[in-house]
Structures are given as C-alpha cells and as structure tokens.
Amino acid sequence: MVRVLDKAAVQPRRTFNPSTSFIIRRSPGRSRIATIQIKIPAVNAQPNRVELVATVGVKGVTGIVQILFRIFRDGVEIFNTQQGIESAGSEQNYAVTxxxxxxxxxxxxxxxxxxxxxxxxxxxxxxxxxxxFSGLAVQTRT
Known part of the structure; x- marks a missing residue:
C-alpha cells in the first residue's frame, strides 16, 4: 500500500517548435530544462520514494551528439542517462523520455x-x- 505525499509537474513547452528552440550547451556547461518542488512531510513519511519522469524534445543539428541528461535534488546529482542524437537523414527529431x-x-x-x-x-x-517534468512522492510500506 502507498500513500501520496506530494506531486508536482511542469510543462514549459507543450509542443514541438523549432522556431523557439535553444542550443544544448557543451560539457562541462549545462542547459537547465525544467524544475519542480516536492514536499516531504516531517511526520509519517518514511519510508518513501519520489518517482520522477521527464520528456525532452530534441533535434540533432550537426554530427551525432551524445546528450547527458541529469536530475539533481537540491543541487546534488541523483540520476543521469545518455542519449545519442543524429542530425542527418531520417533521424533528426527525438522525444527523449x-x-x-x-x-x-x-x-x-x-x-x-x-x-x-x-x-x-x-x-x-x-x-x-x-x-x-513530473514528480510523485509516496510513502511506502515495507
């Protein structure tokens, strides 16, 4: 059994739109994509988990790009994944989830x-x- 503690979601861009695109910065720089806040109560909230889901629409412009996506909690990295993005032929636009x-x-x-x-x-x-980008905090029972 689980109990919902909090939930949050943002959708800074609802559609694919190349005219409002921005360049993904080169490492070690980073482009901030989205931010949410989750509140964990002080009482009766342990054990818990926060389930996070992100989708980012990306277009390859030149070469084959390796994009490193990271999730931070309070400025500390808690997760990362890497995705290859092509820029030529039929594979140029991606929805990375x-x-x-x-x-x-x-x-x-x-x-x-x-x-x-x-x-x-x-x-x-x-x-x-x-x-x-969305997050769902739930109390879990062991």
Missing part, C-alpha cells in the same frame, strides 16, 4: 532539476520541445 526513483528522501521541500549537456565536440543539438 526517462524516469528515476529517489528513495527515502528526508522531510522538507526539495528542488528537482533536469539538465542536458552536449558531450561531443563539434556537434550541436537543440531543445525543440515538448518539455515535461
């Missing part, structure tokens, strides 16, 4: 942030949308 689980989060308000960074020299990829 990933999920993470953060377990036994302490009481308080926590800021979760998704970032992206380009890990490949002399390549380019842009965020073209859509973008969504």
């Amino acid at each position: 990933f999920q993470a689980v953060d377990r036994n989060v302490k009481a308080g308000t926590h800021v979760y942030t998704v970032t992206a960074e380009n890990r490949t020299a002399n390549t380019r990829a842009d965020v073209v949308g859509p973008i969504s």
Whole structure:
C-alpha cells in the first residue's frame, strides 16, 4: 500500500517548435530544462520514494551528439542517462523520455532539476520541445 505525499509537474513547452528552440550547451556547461518542488512531510513519511519522469524534445543539428541528461535534488546529482542524437537523414527529431526513483528522501521541500549537456565536440543539438517534468512522492510500506 502507498500513500501520496506530494506531486508536482511542469510543462514549459507543450509542443514541438523549432522556431523557439535553444542550443544544448557543451560539457562541462549545462542547459537547465525544467524544475519542480516536492514536499516531504516531517511526520509519517518514511519510508518513501519520489518517482520522477521527464520528456525532452530534441533535434540533432550537426554530427551525432551524445546528450547527458541529469536530475539533481537540491543541487546534488541523483540520476543521469545518455542519449545519442543524429542530425542527418531520417533521424533528426527525438522525444527523449526517462524516469528515476529517489528513495527515502528526508522531510522538507526539495528542488528537482533536469539538465542536458552536449558531450561531443563539434556537434550541436537543440531543445525543440515538448518539455515535461513530473514528480510523485509516496510513502511506502515495507
């Protein structure tokens, strides 16, 4: 049995739109994609987990880009995944979706942030949308 503690969601971009795109910064720089806040109560909230899901629409512009997506809780990285993005032929536009689980989060308000960074020299990829990021905090029973 689980009990919902909190939920949050943002959708900074609802559609694919190249005219409002932005370049994914080259490592070690990062492009911030989306941020949410999750509140964990001080009483009766352990054990718990925060289930996080992000979708980012990306377009390859030059070369084959390796994009590193990261999720941070309160500025500390808790998850990462990497996705290759092509820029030629039929594979140019991608909706990259990933999920993470953060377990036994302490009481308080926590800021979760998704970032992206380009890990490949002399390549380019842009965020073209859509973008969504959601979190669901639940108390779990052992």
